[in-house]
Amino acid sequence: MPLGHQFSVIAVHLQAILIHGGYGVLFLITMLEGVPVLGMAVPGHVAIIAAGFLARIGDMDLGVVILLSIAGAISGDFIGFMLGRRYGLSFIDKIRPYFFVTDAHIERANALLSKHTGKALIIGRFTPATRALMPFLVGSSDIPAGRFWIFNIIGGTSWAVISILVGYAFGAGYHIAAAYFGRLIVLAVILAIAIIWGYRFVNANYHIFKRYELFTLLINLAALFFLALTIQDAFALKPFMAQFDIAVNLFSAAHVGPALARIGEAVSAIGGPAVTGGIGAAFGLWLAFRKKWRSSAIALLSIASTGAAVGVLKEFFMRARPLDHLVPIARGDWSFPSGHSALSAAFFVMIAYLLAPKIRSWARREWFIVLCVLATAMIGLSRLVLNVHWASDVIAGWSLGAFCATSAILFVRYVGNLLVRKTIR
Numbered sequence: 001m002p003l004g005h006q007f008s009v010i011a012v013h014l015q016a017i018l019i020h021g022g023y024g025v026l027f028l029i030t031m032l033e034g035v036p037v038l039g040m041a042v043p044g045h046v047a048i049i050a051a052g053f054l055a056r057i058g059d060m061d062l063g064v065v066i067l068l069s070i071a072g073a074i075s076g077d078f079i080g081f082m083l084g085r086r087y088g089l090s091f092i093d094k095i096r097p098y099f100f101v102t103d104a105h106i107e108r109a110n111a112l113l114s115k116h117t118g119k120a121l122i123i124g125r126f127t128p129a130t131r132a133l134m135p136f137l138v139g140s141s142d143i144p145a146g147r148f149w150i151f152n153i154i155g156g157t158s159w160a161v162i163s164i165l166v167g168y169a170f171g172a173g174y175h176i177a178a179a180y181f182g183r184l185i186v187l188a189v190i191l192a193i194a195i196i197w198g199y200r201f202v203n204a205n206y207h208i209f210k211r212y213e214l215f216t217l218l219i220n221l222a223a224l225f226f227l228a229l230t231i232q233d234a235f236a237l238k239p240f241m242a243q244f245d246i247a248v249n250l251f252s253a254a255h256v257g258p259a260l261a262r263i264g265e266a267v268s269a270i271g272g273p274a275v276t277g278g279i280g281a282a283f284g285l286w287l288a289f290r291k292k293w294r295s296s297a298i299a300l301l302s303i304a305s306t307g308a309a310v311g312v313l314k315e316f317f318m319r320a321r322p323l324d325h326l327v328p329i330a331r332g333d334w335s336f337p338s339g340h341s342a343l344s345a346a347f348f349v350m351i352a353y354l355l356a357p358k359i360r361s362w363a364r365r366e367w368f369i370v371l372c373v374l375a376t377a378m379i380g381l382s383r384l385v386l387n388v389h390w391a392s393d394v395i396a397g398w399s400l401g402a403f404c405a406t407s408a409i410l411f412v413r414y415v416g417n418l419l420v421r422k423t424i425r
Helices: 016-030 043-057 062-087 090-098 103-117 117-125 134-140 145-180 183-206 214-234 240-254 258-270 273-289 293-317 337-360 362-385 389-422
Strands: none
Touching: 016 043, 062 103, 062 134, 062 145, 134 145, 145 214, 183 214, 214 273, 214 293, 214 389, 240 362, 240 389, 258 362, 273 293, 273 337, 293 337, 293 389, 337 362, 362 389
């Protein structure tokens, strides 16, 4: 078995760990979503739909999911109600600048509440803008607790059951698609749809992203697809990329001479994780010193997230390296994914995004981007020249680095814009 299918203990028991931990996370998220202001930052609706989906494909128990979701929703709304009864509206005024709650959110909730308390609690539970505010506003009024409990139970139960059934229905076609494309590919497609929806939703409401940042989104989606493809292949007992990996390895062994090996070793040393990661981190700190907080956050998050992900995946899969490598390899330094490829991709994607727009000449700007792409490619290929990685390791590394960097860009652009809007207010 050329790729060395040796997995860590966590990898072997991954599904059981996620399932048992998922129940606790589900309850916590659905409960926190009812807490005023804080709940607006918690993806409770997404979590509960996902739980229904996992119940349909057999990874979670449907009955337990329904009970925990209902209990979490009712408990969270009760916490919000009690906070409103104890502290009143002054509580929201103090903390809402930190959680991006606007006057429009509060006005919408009050408008709904003024019509009918029962309808407000039930309908408000299905509305993202009012879900985390309605129980608190009800608690800050003089509405009796007994009346609140009636509509809290109705609203929390109906919201939980309907949301779970949506995810459950969506999961009905999952096994069919997974049989043809693989589970991780299907999950990557679902995640890609969520990313696209989020991008459009954010841009439609806040007009954050510039036109050229559409390319950032496209790179993010392409990287996600190839990353899912290589990870799914790494899980397989008979990897479909195994023949390609072996062919590339044998080609390198047969055609790489001493001169090309020295070039590969030099490129590999210049583009090592310590070099690209160190320069990237230093660049991020320098930007912070210049008080360019958003650019600094993009640089540091790109490098840090990529480095952390590489370390986790290496220990997770524990894939053995090729035996015919041309340079010494440290014991326990696993092959999948390539750290050189991942950190170089993250570094040059980040550099291209931050520096290319500052180049006024169109031709020079395009050449700069091309050089960033070529540098990333050369560093990854140098690992194949030295036969220290399989080809799929390098592809996974490129994909991982590009995905982490573009995700950092989109995330920081969104959060940074919201913080600026709050400062202006």
